[in-house]
Structures are given as C-alpha cells and as structure tokens.
Amino acid sequence: MYNVVRKEQLGEVVTLLELEAPAIAAKAQAGQFVIVRLAEYSERIPLTLSDWDADRGTITIIFQHAGRSTEELACVEVGESIRDLAGPLGKAxxxxxxxxxxxxxxxxxxxxxxxxxxxxxxxxxxxxxxxxxxxxxxxxxxxxxxxxxxxxxxxxxxxxxxxxxxxxxxxxxxxxxxxxxxxxxxxxxxxxxxxxxxxxxxxxxxxLVCLDAIMIDGTGMCGACRVTVDGKTKFTCVDGPDFDAHQINWEELVTRKKMYIPQEKEASRHYHEGCCGRCRK
Ligand SMILES: Cc1cc2nc3c(=O)[nH]c(=O)nc-3n(C[C@H](O)[C@H](O)[C@H](O)COP(=O)(O)OP(=O)(O)OC[C@H]3O[C@@H](n4cnc5c(N)ncnc54)[C@H](O)[C@@H]3O)c2cc1C
Ligand code: FES
Structure with missing residues (x-):
C-alpha cells in the first residue's frame, strides 16, 4: 500500500498526488515512470515520475483526468492509499x-x-x-x-x-x-x-520525444506498447519511452493508440453510472 501524503488540484482536470514510496524515490531518474494500480480490480496505468524526494521517501505523479482510471485516481484523498506501484520503469x-x-x-x-x-x-x-x-x-x-x-x-x-x-x-x-x-x-x-x-x-x-503508447505490464512482456522505430520493433516500456523523433512510424502509433477507444468509452460509462460521484464534485 502506498499512502497519499499530498493532493493538489492543478486545474479542473489535472491532479497532483504525492505518495510514500521510498524504494522508488531512491532510484528514480528523469524520464522514468510507474505503473499504478489503484485497487485490486483496477486497470494498470503508466504515469511519469514528475518529481521525487529520496529523503522524504516520496514520489509525485501528475495526471489529467482522461477516462475511468484517472478519474478514479483523482478521487483518492490524503490519508488513503494506492494498492500497487511498480517502478521506476523505462530507460532514464x-x-x-x-x-x-x-x-x-x-x-x-x-x-x-x-x-x-x-x-x-x-x-x-x-x-x-x-x-x-x-x-x-x-x-x-x-x-x-x-x-x-x-x-x-x-x-x-x-x-x-x-x-x-x-x-x-x-x-x-x-x-x-x-x-x-x-x-x-x-x-x-x-x-x-x-x-x-x-x-x-x-x-x-x-x-527526442517521449511516447505514450498503450501499456499493460510496463516490463516488456505483453507487447502492447510495440512501436516501430527506424524500421525495427521496439517496446516503449523497456526500450523507451524516449525515441528519436525522426525515426518513429507515427502512422502506426496513432492507429495503435486508437485501438481501444470503444472499450474506454464503455468503461467510462459504466463507472459514471455506478461511481460514488466524488470525482465530479
Ligand atoms: C510512459 C507513459 C507515461 C505517462 N505519463 C502520464 C502522466 O504523467 N500524466 C498523465 O496524465 N498521463 C500520462 N500518461 C497517459 C496515461 O497513462 C493515460 O492517460 C491513462 O492510462 C488513461 O487511462 P484512463 O482509464 O483514465 O482513460 P481511458 O479512457 O482508458 O483512455 C484515455 C486515453 O488514454 C490512453 N490510455 C488509456 N489506457 C492506457 C494505458 N494503459 N497506457 C497508456 N495509455 C493509455 C489512450 O490514448 C486513451 O485513448 C502516460 C502514458 C505513458 C505510456
Ligand atoms: S507494456 Fe507490455 S511490453 Fe511494454
């Protein structure tokens, strides 16, 4: 469990959470990310390490409310916790x-x-x-x-x-x-x-650009984050997320990012029908 020690709204649809995660804070480097799973049956989502403090043993994530998982995450309050954090992941x-x-x-x-x-x-x-x-x-x-x-x-x-x-x-x-x-x-x-x-x-x-391909495990095992760079297959989570912008197959990236839009809309609809409503206050 990872406790939330600070929460700030940086805008109507952007939330900052500072979390106690000493092992991740001790190793974090610029450009790396974590995979977050809020609760047992939540989706795993990648979020960049926006800041960290090895002395305090905390990391900071900042996220835009894009759909179901980020809206759920935005409902977590100081004193509550997040079930799983895997990281730091990706090449610095x-x-x-x-x-x-x-x-x-x-x-x-x-x-x-x-x-x-x-x-x-x-x-x-x-x-x-x-x-x-x-x-x-x-x-x-x-x-x-x-x-x-x-x-x-x-x-x-x-x-x-x-x-x-x-x-x-x-x-x-x-x-x-x-x-x-x-x-x-x-x-x-x-x-x-x-x-x-x-x-x-x-x-x-x-x-250099930082790609936000769809990820699941974040450790190179599922292949979901596959991108083509300089004609070769790369996994964004372990070979990136940074790549040479001039060598990326952008068309393929755009197509793959759109793959789950119907399911994402459905998940959001289900969530809003049954959720506590805290995220919409
Ligand atoms: C390495 C990396 C770092 C990221 N860092 C940040 C960050 O610091 N702050 C931030 O706001 N966002 C970040 N993102 C994007 C963030 O992961 C998605 O916004 C989030 O997963 C959306 O999930 P959702 O259920 O809220 O929305 P959904 O409705 O499920 O999806 C909305 C859009 O988010 C993207 N997305 C959905 N699921 C995933 C997934 N599992 N992996 C990647 N993209 C997905 C898709 O483009 C999708 O169309 C990062 C993505 C990657 C790959
Ligand atoms: S997220 Fe599974 S291989 Fe990259």
Whole structure:
C-alpha cells in the first residue's frame, strides 16, 4: 500500500498526488515512470515520475483526468492509499552536457517535462523551455518550469495567456534566429510531437520525444506498447519511452493508440453510472 501524503488540484482536470514510496524515490531518474494500480480490480496505468524526494521517501505523479482510471485516481484523498506501484520503469532520459537544449511540453506533457528540464539544467546546459496549452486554465507548473529553465516561453492556442499560437511557432522563431540548438526534447500530444519532428528533420537537429503508447505490464512482456522505430520493433516500456523523433512510424502509433477507444468509452460509462460521484464534485 502506498499512502497519499499530498493532493493538489492543478486545474479542473489535472491532479497532483504525492505518495510514500521510498524504494522508488531512491532510484528514480528523469524520464522514468510507474505503473499504478489503484485497487485490486483496477486497470494498470503508466504515469511519469514528475518529481521525487529520496529523503522524504516520496514520489509525485501528475495526471489529467482522461477516462475511468484517472478519474478514479483523482478521487483518492490524503490519508488513503494506492494498492500497487511498480517502478521506476523505462530507460532514464539521456542527460549530459549537450550545450543548448530546447525542452518543449504541451498540455499534461509539462508534468513529464519538468524533471528533464531540471536535470538538463543541473548538467550545465542552457535550457530554453517552451510550454503550451490550449487555454490558460490548462497550463500547469509555470513557476517550476521557470526555475528549471534559463529561458521560458509560454503559448496558449487561444491567446488567453502568453503568446497566442503553438509551441512549434516559438520553436520556428528560435530556429530562424540562428540560435545554435544541440538537442530538442519534446513531450505532449502525438500531433504536437509529430509537427516538431517534421520541423527539425530538415535542419538535422537531434530531437527526442517521449511516447505514450498503450501499456499493460510496463516490463516488456505483453507487447502492447510495440512501436516501430527506424524500421525495427521496439517496446516503449523497456526500450523507451524516449525515441528519436525522426525515426518513429507515427502512422502506426496513432492507429495503435486508437485501438481501444470503444472499450474506454464503455468503461467510462459504466463507472459514471455506478461511481460514488466524488470525482465530479
Ligand atoms: C510512459 C507513459 C507515461 C505517462 N505519463 C502520464 C502522466 O504523467 N500524466 C498523465 O496524465 N498521463 C500520462 N500518461 C497517459 C496515461 O497513462 C493515460 O492517460 C491513462 O492510462 C488513461 O487511462 P484512463 O482509464 O483514465 O482513460 P481511458 O479512457 O482508458 O483512455 C484515455 C486515453 O488514454 C490512453 N490510455 C488509456 N489506457 C492506457 C494505458 N494503459 N497506457 C497508456 N495509455 C493509455 C489512450 O490514448 C486513451 O485513448 C502516460 C502514458 C505513458 C505510456
Ligand atoms: S507494456 Fe507490455 S511490453 Fe511494454
């Protein structure tokens, strides 16, 4: 059992939980994730380690209420507990002194980007971060990202905060300004990561993305998270989640991510018909 020691609403549909998990906190590295199972019959879902504190023995997960499992998780209160946490899983992000690193996060991807920007800065890089959301109410961790970066750019699709437009618009301006970029790291919705891959491919800028393929066990055994990278089959959970954006078969990823939409809708409908309603307060 993993006790919840802090809970915060970062927005209407985004929740932060800090959990007592000393063994995971002691080994966590930027870019890794955990598989969470709330109760005995709950689904197993992957969530990134957004932060951890080895001294306190805690880890922090931040998640968007996307469907049944994340809505259920958002109902857990301080003092309650989560049944299973497996992790840290996945390969840690490649962090070294590259020079200038552009870190790009869209939506909930900013929660996943934070430890990477922090680690890149600690490694002596000039970190230029670009974070975006559809709307001001969906923008998270602005202060944390400011601390983790040397320069922070904010965009909203509708112009309700920061620059109006997309993170890719700001990236294009930086590229056009002649600023040397040694590596780009991007996390967000697949269409955002795909646009960035297309943008940086002609310029030959090394670009890593964090893929959110559907996962079950998270340890390389089930094959659910299969992706094709450079023509070869890779498992996102053990070979990733970071991959070279220019070598991913994006079409296949998009198709595989949509595979269970009817079942996801059905699970959500069942849950809302029978749930306690705490998540909708
Ligand atoms: C390595 C990794 C790290 C992630 N980190 C975060 C994070 O830090 N914060 C966050 O909000 N989200 C994160 N996600 C996505 C998160 O796992 C899904 O939002 C969650 O599983 C949705 O489950 P649900 O039942 O609430 O929604 P559902 O209605 O079941 O699904 C909504 C959408 O979520 C995705 N999804 C559903 N089940 C899974 C699954 N088992 N594995 C992966 N994706 C799934 C699908 O795209 C689906 O269409 C991560 C995904 C991966 C692979
Ligand atoms: S989640 Fe099963 S192999 Fe990756």
């Amino acid at each position: 992000t490649e962090v070294e002194k590259f020079g200038t690193v552009v870190c790009i996060g869209g939506g909930i991807g900013v929660a996943e980007l934070r430890p990477i920007a922090k680690a890149m800065k600690a490694a002596g890089n000039k970190v230029i971060s670009i974070v975006g959301a559809r709307d001001k109410s969906l923008l998270i961790l602005e202060d944390d990202m400011r601390k983790a970066s040397c320069e922070l750019h904010i965009t909203t699709d509708n112009g309700s905060y920061g620059r109006k437009g997309f993170v890719s618009n700001v990236l294009q301006e930086i590229m056009d300004s002649g600023q040397k970029i040694d590596i780009i790291y991007a996390i967000g919705p697949v269409p955002m990561m795909r646009v960035i891959a297309d943008q940086t491919r002609p310029a030959g800028i090394k670009t």
